[in-house]
Amino acid sequence: MAIKICAEVFDPYLEIQAYQNENPSKGGAVGATSIFIGTMRDFNEGDAVKGMTLEYYPGMTEKQLEKIITEARQQWHVIDTLVVHRVGEILPAQPIVLVAVWASHRGDAFDACRYIMDALKSKAPFWKKELLATEDERWVVENTDGYKRC
Amino acid sequence: MLMSIKVRYFASLKESVGRSEDNLAFTGLSTVNEVWNRANPGRSLPANILAAVNMDYVELDSNVKDGDEVAFFPPVTGG
Numbered sequence: 001m002a003i004k005i006c007a008e009v010f011d012p013y014l015e016i017q018a019y020q021n022e023n024p025s026k027g028g029a030v031g032a033t034s035i036f037i038g039t040m041r042d043f044n045e046g047d048a049v050k051g052m053t054l055e056y057y058p059g060m061t062e063k064q065l066e067k068i069i070t071e072a073r074q075q076w077h078v079i080d081t082l083v084v085h086r087v088g089e090i091l092p093a094q095p096i097v098l099v100a101v102w103a104s105h106r107g108d109a110f111d112a113c114r115y116i117m118d119a120l121k122s123k124a125p126f127w128k129k130e131l132l133a134t135e136d137e138r139w140v141v142e143n144t145d146g147y148k149r150c
Numbered sequence: 151m152l153m154s155i156k157v158r159y160f161a162s163l164k165e166s167v168g169r170s171e172d173n174l175a176f177t178g179l180s181t182v183n184e185v186w187n188r189a190n191p192g193r194s195l196p197a198n199i200l201a202a203v204n205m206d207y208v209e210l211d212s213n214v215k216d217g218d219e220v221a222f223f224p225p226v227t228g229g
Contacts, residue, residue, distance in 0.1 A: 038229055056228070057158075057160055057221065057223070060202060060205035060206075060221065063205045063206070064205075085228065085229075096228075096229065097228070097229050117229065120228060120229050121226075121228065122226065123207075123226065124226060124228050124229075125160065125226050126226055126228025126229070127160060127161035127223070127224065127227050128228070139161060139162040139224070141224070141225070142227065143226075
C-alpha cells in the first residue's frame with residue numbers, strides 16, 4: 001500500500017509501472033488491476049477554467065486516505081493499492097489523482113477502486129480553488145456526484 | 151486546569167477568518183464548539199463547516215482535551 005501527495009506534476013502511468021516494478025512479489029496472485037485517473041478539466045459550472053490550486057491538510061489527508069483504504073480492504077479481497085494525489089498549482093489536462101487497485105479478481109478490483117475514489121472525494125481533506133479565464137478566483141464549494149449534468 | 155489547544159483553519163474558512171491557526175490557552179474548554187467560540191468571539195460557525203480533532207472527523211459537541219489540535223474547514227473537494 002502506498003499513498004503519495006505530490007507537489008509536482010506526475011505521470012500516472014509511470015507511477016503504476018514504477019510501483020509494480022518495486023513490488024514484484026504480487027506476481028502471479030494478481031488477476032485484475034483497476035485504475036482510476038482524474039485529470040483537470042478546463043471548464044466547470046459553465047465557466048472556462050485556466051488553473052487550479054489544491055490545498056490539503058498535511059497529516060490528516062494521509063490519515064484519512066489510510067482509513068479509506070483500510071475500509072476497502074475490509075470489504076473486498078485486495079492485494080495492493082496505490083493512491084497518488086496532486087497538490088499545489090495545477091493546469092488543465094494535468095493529472096490530479098490516481099487510484100490503482102490490484103486484486104485476484106475483477107469484481108474486487110473494480111469495486112475497491114471505485115470505493116476508494118468516491119470516499120476520497122467526500123472524506124480526504126483537499127480543497128480546490130479555481131482560476132477562471134476571466135482571472136477571477138473561486139473555491140469549489142462541493143464535489144458533484146460524478147455524472148454529467150443534463 | 152489550563153488547556154492548550156491548537157486551532158487550524160483551511161481553504162475558504164482560512165481566508166474568511168483571516169488566519170491559518172490560533173494557539174489557545176484557557177481553562178474550561180470542553181467541546182469543539184466552545185473552542186470555535188473562544189477563538190472567534192462574536193462570529194458564528196458557518197453551517198457547513200466540518201471539524202476534526204487530532205486529524206479525525208468529529209461532531210461539534212465532541213470533547214477536547216489539553217494538547218489537542220482542532221481543525222475547522224469547509225466540505226472537501228479533492229479528487
